[in-house]
Amino acid sequence: MTMLLENQLSKKCTVSVRTLFFFVCFYIYVWKIIQPELIYYSFGVIAKYPHFSKGWMFFRELFSRPFGPVEYISGFLSHLLYFSWLGALILTLTSCLIYSGTLKLLELAGAGKVSTISYIPVLLVLAIFNHYGNSMQTCVSFAGALWVSVLNEKLFVKDSIVSIVAFFVLFLLLYYIAGGASFVFLVIAVLFSILIRRQVVIGGCILFLGTALFWLFGVHLTAPNTIQSIYKLFPFIDPRWPSRHVLALCLYLFVPACLLLIGIWKIIFKRRTIAKDTSVDSMSRKKNPHRYPKPKWAFGTLILAVMFSAMGYYSFAPVKKNICKMVNLDRQEKWSEQIKHIRQLPIQEYNLYYNHCLNKALYHTGQLGEDMFSYPQNKNSFLLGLESRGLGQVFREFIACDTFIRLGQINLAEKKAHEHLENAGEHHHILKMMVLINIVKDQPETAQMYLKVLSKDLIHNRWAKDVLNKLDTDLRLSTDTQVQHLRSVKLDSDAFLADNQTEKLLSNLLIGNKLNKMAFEYLMAYNLITGRLDKIVANIPRFNDFGYKTLPRHYEEAILTYQSINKVKVDLHGHKIRPETVIRFKDFEKRYSSYDDRLDAGRALRGQFRNCYYYYYSFFGTELIP
C-alpha cells in the first residue's frame, strides 16, 4: 500500500516536473523567440488591432452585448503584450489553462492519463502566435469553452432535466461571454452525453436545443446570412490569412475529435460504463508497482520534446517576424538598428517596404546619398503611392503616412492616416500621428480629441496626458522642435497632386520650402534611380543650401558619369569631388571599356563596384540590376 502510494506520488511528481519544465520552455520561447512586444507593435499594421479602452463606458459597452466580455478581456491582455516578459507570461498562463482543461476533459472521458496528447493544443497556440497575428481572443475563448465543459461534466447529475437545465445555463452564459466558443462547448457536451455516457436522449436534447439556440442567437438575430454570422462568431476565420485560420480551427476541433475517437473506441470495445481514471491504471500498477512510471514518462517526455521542437521550428514565420521588427524599429526611430536589421535580411525577403524603411533610415543617419546603392533600389519606394488593394494596403498606408509627415506633406499624411484609421482601427500608432498632424496644422481642438482617446489607452495614456497638459499652456506647442520643424517644411500652396506623383510632390515641397532637406535628398535619390543625371547636375547650386561639407558619394559619382557621357566640365559651385571617388571612377571606366560585352563587364565588376552609382547606371535594366 505504501509502495503504491509512493509510486503514485512519484508519478505525479514526475509529470508535474515535466509540465513545469514544458511551460518554462514555452515561456522562454515566447519571450525570447516570438517576442510579444513585436506582436504589440504590429497591431493595426500587420495584425488586427484589439480595441481596448480604459474606463467605465467601454467596459459597459462591451459587457452589454454578446461576445463583448471576451473582446474586453482579450483586448486588455493583448495590450499587455507591450511588455514582452508579461506578454509571454500571459500566453503561458492561457496555454496552461488550455492544457489543464484538455487533460481534465480527456480524463473525464475515460482516456486515462493522456498528458502528452493534452499538450497538442498548447503547441497549436504556439504555432498560431508564431505567425505574429493577434489570436488572443481565439485562445481565451477556447480556454473558457474547455473549462465550462469541465464544469458541466463535474456538475452532471443523473437527473436528466437538471443536467439539461445546467447545460443551457452554462451554454447561454458562455455564448454571452465568448460567442462562437459556446459551439465547442455544445459539441463537447453532446459527445460526452451520447458517446461517453451513452445517454442518447439527453445528448439528443442538448444537440437539438443547443443547435437551435445557437442558430437563433448566433445566426438569425445577429447577421443577415450564415456566412456573415460565422465571421462574427469565429473572428479567427479570415479568408485573408488561411494558415492562421486552419491552425485555429485545429485548436477548436482538437478536443471534440479526441472525444469522438474515445467514444468510438469505447463502442468498439463495448466498455459500457464511464471509465474512471484510476480503474485500469491502478489495477496494472497494483500488479507491477515498480514497472510503471519511468519508461512511459521518459517516452512521453521524449515525444513531447520532439513535438515542441518540431512545432517551434516549422511553424515559426521569420518573414513576419522580420516585418514586425522593421515596423518596431521604424516607430522607435532606431535608424542604425534598422539598417543593420535590413542588411541581415535574406535577399529574397527584400521588397518595396524594406526599401522604403531602409531609405528613411539612411536619410536619418545621413547616408542616403552616400550608401543607398549598396542595396537594391526601386523608384516607387519613396512614397509608396502606388494604388493597389492588395494585402499590403493597410501596411503601406501606415508607413507612407509617417514618411509624408516627415517630408512636410501634411495633408497627404492626414489622408493616409484617415484611410488607415478606417481600415485598421484606433490604434495608438495612428492616433499619435493624428495628434502630430493636427498640432502642426494648428488645429489643437482636433488634436485634443485624439489625445483624449489616447488618454484611455492602457499603455500610452501618460504620454497623451502630458501632451494635453502642454497644449493647455501652449496651443501651438511653439517650443517643441519637431513641431516647429514640421511647420517650417509644411506645404502651404495647393496643387491637387496624388500620392503616386513622387517627383512632382517632392519638387512641390521644395518650392514651398527650399530648405526641406528630406524632400531634397529624396528628390535627388529619385533622380539617381531614374537615371536623370541632368537633374542632378541642375541641382548642384542647391547643395549650398544644405551645408554639405563634402558632397555625398553618389552625387559625386553621378556628376562624374554625367561629365564622362557628355564630355563637359560641370560647374560645382565651390564644391569638390573627392580624389578617391575620381580614382575609383576612372578605374571603373578603364576596366569597363576593356570588355566587349556589357554583361560580361557587369559580372566582372560587380564585386568591386556594385555599391557605386555608375555601376547601377551602367547596368540598370539588365539581369544584374533588374
Added chain:
Amino acid sequence: MKKLFGKLTLILIIVVALVSLSAANGTTKIAKYISLSMSPDISPNYKNIIIPPNIAPLNFSIRQAGTKYLVKIYSAREENIEILSRTPKIIIPSRKWRKLLEANRGESLNIDIFVKDSIGKWSKYKTINNTIANENIDSHIAYRLIRPIYNRWSDIGIYQRNLEKFSQRTILNGQSASNSCINCHSFPNNDPEKMLIGIRSEIYGSSTLLAQGNKASGIGTKFGYTSWHPSGKIAVYSLNKVRQFFHNAGKEVRGVVDLNSAICYYDIEKKKVKTIDAFTVKNRLETYPAWSPDGKYLYYSSAPFSWGNKEKIPPENFEKLKYDLMRVSYDINTDKWGQPEIFLSANETGLSILLPRVSPDGRFLLFTMCDHGCFPIYHPDSDLYLMDLKSKKYHKLDINSNTSDSWHSFSSNSRWIAFSSKRLDGLYTRTFFSYIDKDGKVYKPFVMPQKDPEFYDSFLRTYSVPELIKGPIKVSHRTLAKTIYSKNNIEVKVPVTAATPKAKGFDPWTERE
C-alpha cells in the same frame, strides 16, 4: 464585544438610511457657500438654450475643478432634481427629468451648480437658465455614422436614435451588406413608415432600398440625394457623377466635384423612373431636390458648367462653380411639370446655394451657402440661411460657427431643426438642434445629448445627414440586408444622361458621396 459590534452596525445602518433618505428627498443642504457671479463652465454647452420637453436628459460635465459637485435642477412645478457627485460628470435621472420637463412646458429650467474645493469650501456659480419649449421635437432621428472618408471605407452604418432616451439602433450596417456604401436615407414628411436608402456595392452593384412598414424591396438603380413627394407617390432624386480630389495644403484635405448631374423621379406605384428635359440640361448640374410641403413645387440647386478637359480632376475653374436655387411647379394628379425658374441666384448671393429644405408648415426655406461647389461639409465657410417664403427675404443665421454648418432637416411640427456642424473639434460633424419660433427666429443650438457627457471628446465618427422622424423605423436591419443579398431588384429603365451610373460595378476609389 459582540454587543458593541451590534450597536455599531445599527448606528451605521441608521446613518446610511438617513443619508439615503435625505438624498432621495432632494434635501441635500449646504450650510455655507460662496456665491460667484460667473457662469459655470459645462460641457456640452447646455446654457441659455431652448430645449424640447421630450428630450433625453442633458447630461453634462462640470469643467471647474473640485472634490464634490452638487447640481440642482428646478422649474416652476414638480420636484427638484438634485445630484450629488464626486466626479464632474453629472448624470441626470431620466424619470425625474421627464416628469420635470413635461410639467413645465414653456417655463424656465434652472440649474444651480455648487462645487466643493480641495479645502472643503463650497462655491455656487451663477444659475443657468434654459427654457423648456411647448413643442416636442420628433421622437427619433436617423443619421449615418462614418469616419471622415477619403478613398476607402470599411464600416458605414445608418442608425436611428430615440431622442427621448439614449438608445441607438442599427437601421443598416454596411458590413452586414458586404461592405457596401450606404447613404442618402430619406423619408416623406418625417414619416418612418417609408424610407429610401442608396446602396453602392462592389458585389451587388448600385441600387436603392425601399422600405415600407416592415417590408423592404430593392430598386435596380441608385438614388442620389432624394426627396419624397409629400403624397408618398413619387420620389425625386439626383444622379451625380461625383469625383473626389485632395488638397495638398489648407485645412480641409478633401474636395468633391460633380462632373455631371441630373434629376429624375421614381413613381412608387408604377415602378418607373422618369425625368424631364429641364432636369437634364447639358451644360448645367442639377442636384439636391426638395419638395414644398404641399407638393406643388420642387426646389433644387443648379449650376452652369463647362469643363474643358473632362479627364482633369479637379476640372479647371471648379472653384468658380456656384449653384443657383431653382424652383419648378408640379401637379401630382396630371404628372405635369412647369417651367423652372431661378428662385435665388448665385449671382445675387455671390455664393453657391445648396441643400434647400422647406419647413413642413411651408413658411420657411432653410438652405446652406458656401463659397463654391456642391459639397458644403468640406467647406469651413458653409453656413445656414433662412428665407421667409412669404417675403422671400433671407438672412444668415446667428447660430452658424466658423466651421461647416449644413445638412439640416426640420421636425414635423416645424419648430425644431437638426443640422450637422463641426464646431466642437473642427473635423467631426455632430448633430445639433435649434428651436425656431413662428417668426423664424432661430435660437442657440445644442448638441444631441449622450448618456456619457464626455462622449463626443473621443468619438471618432461623424454624424451625417440627420433626419428627424416621428417614430422608430420598423423594418429590421436584417430584412434590409437580406434585400440587398436577394438581388431581386425592381428593374427600372433609367433615362440616359451623362450622369447616369453604371448598373453594375463602380469604382469606389474615385467616386464619393
